[in-house]
Amino acid sequence: MSAADVNEDLLVRDEAPGFADTPANDSSDRDYVNSLARGLEVIKVFTRRTPKMTLSEVAQATGMTRATVRRFLLTLVREGYVETNGKHFNLRPKILELGFSALSSMDIWDVAQPIMNDLSEKLQESCFAAVLDHGHVIYVARATSNQRINVGITIGSRVPAHCVSTGRVLLSALPPDELYRQLDEITMTKFTPNTVTSKVQLRSIIEEVRLQSWSIVDQELEIGLRSLSVPIRDGQGKIVAALNVCCPSMRITPEDMRTRVLAEALEASNNITRALQI
Template sequence: MVDHSRFSGDPEFMMSLAKGLAVLRLVANTQGQISIAEAARRTGFSRSAARRCLYTLSQLGYVAWHNEGFVIQNEHYSLGSNFVGTGSLASRATPILERLRDELGESCSLGILDGDHVRYIARAQTSRIMSINLYAGSRLPLCVTSMGRVLLAGCDQPMLDEYLGRTSLTPLTGKTVTDPRRLLTILEGVKRDGYAIVDQELEIGLRSVAVPVESSGRVIAALNIGCAASRIPIEEMLTRFLPRLRKASEELRA
């Protein structure tokens, strides 16, 4: 229940903005979708006020209708997670990533969809020197990263078509996939197999493997492990890294 009564006499306080933020916070904290009636019940707002808040947030792209309720938009999950505080996805992922890093000796990350990029929201990095320096807040193109491809594979077809229509598949190395039809085939395999491997398409010498993190049947984030191609063959990534990544994903979802 949200109580803004203490601000009722403050002429500078925007009650409508406060209600909108309260509803956005509620959607961000909710696992799965939330209906108008449930939003009204949990905030204490009238049904019409809750409906107007959700409508406005959806028109601005912060939430979206999914099945029978509203969900936070993936590209705004980082905004939503700021409201969640210590219970946020990033906070819960950090000890899991650190344990995975210590177990495997490789850097591990959690990323979310941010427009046409994957945004790193949590990372456990090794002390090993690598030519690419990543941290929470880093953004990389979706099409050339393992986490990006996992997130793309979780999009519906209209969103994917829109992305490919506006995106130039620029070659970053000689291994970068630049054919949209080939990328679509790769994404179909990612969706079918439940993981993505990118081998030196972003940077020569860098390999990574990623798996989805799901909630209520949709991909909300991706977990990955990055390593040097000179040290770790792809077969080892599949046999040693992938099972542990999947276990970490299940732990985070639980």
């Protein structure tokens, strides 16, 4: 089957009665494109920890059949978003266009980038901005220092929210009902001996973060990596992202994080908010 045939097959199946398992009398469900949603699920299984996957691995991760996954992957290959060596599939840089097109229209990143650059230079550490996405965080901006060792997080990196400071800051900004819903969906994967894997404990931590407006995570995603995050607020005071400073543990102590790094990060966050109000 050619890639063109794949596209035609998907279109026919999508328009066929009963293709989407949704009630016909619900207008919101009637507008829901099931094939698009499933295609996005295929894209999302590729992460920093699983950058290359076989067809069977993608099928297992998504819960779809191999035949369905094959059609989606071949379509993505044809469109230039995925490449394959015949056995493994991986995302191509073109996939970032999907996010950059949206981010480029948000003035907040134009405002935040120079402030993040100044923060990184002042602390001589890597700085990032992240947004929440269904139990994960996506890093959407970065600034690196002149240090030989910088944190290897790139724009577009997607990591579980439960074990990073950005995730805890962003989860703390959610209304209670939405927070409980997202926590129900999170798989509490244990990445290091320090990773919090109890949802009861995580809820307690998030409540503390809500009260203090900052979070420090010590080597829960990776051994040797400490991070601190504070909220980024828009001109109306709504939390729209998290500002993050990542530090190798051999370079920055927990006390340094709670004092010098926290003070500088809060000032940078406040500067972003003030600039958005002008």
